[in-house]
Amino acid sequence: MKVREAKAEWSGNLVDGSGEMKLGSGAFEGKYSFASRFEEGSGTNPEELIGAAHAGCFSMALSNVLEEEGYEPKKIETDAKVSLDEVEGDYKITGIELITEGVVPEIEEKAFLEAAAVAKENCPVSVALSATEIELKASLQ
Numbered sequence: 001m002k003v004r005e006a007k008a009e010w011s012g013n014l015v016d017g018s019g020e021m022k023l024g025s026g027a028f029e030g031k032y033s034f035a036s037r038f039e040e041g042s043g044t045n046p047e048e049l050i051g052a053a054h055a056g057c058f059s060m061a062l063s064n065v066l067e068e069e070g071y072e073p074k075k076i077e078t079d080a081k082v083s084l085d086e087v088e089g090d091y092k093i094t095g096i097e098l099i100t101e102g103v104v105p106e107i108e109e110k111a112f113l114e115a116a117a118v119a120k121e122n123c124p125v126s127v128a129l130s131a132t133e134i135e136l137k138a139s140l141q
Helices: 034-038 046-068 109-122 124-128
Strands: 006-011 018-023 029-033 075-087 090-103 134-140
Touching (some): 029 034, 046 075, 046 090, 046 124
Antiparallel strands (some): 006 018, 018 029, 075 090
16 A cells, blocks of 8 residues: 655644645645635645646546557646635635646547546546546647
8 A cells, every 4th residue: 555645734823824735755845825725825725736636647547548548648738727615604625627638649539538538537536536526628739
């Protein structure tokens, strides 16, 4: 079993406090605040990191599905847009939009779209986030 680690520290109250998040690998360390999460302040936020994880996982999963189907993907580029909205007085992640573009020689669009749908349903991050609506927009370059 693989266990991955991340750490967060928060100091102060919700609105005026601040924090820092770190990946266990040391590959990322960033500050976050109320403003970076709920407004347009500088720093990162949990939703941005969820988006990065989802985009990375989905891109790898799609590459794998394509390879299993006999294609050789040259590049899969995915943007993940994570929506955080106020719902009944609380903030909730209300949806994730995956926008992916692939460079895959000798594949027809229909086969690419089918592979993308399989990857969306089976990538481990999609599975973990399945309580959230996930929309997929896929295209070939």
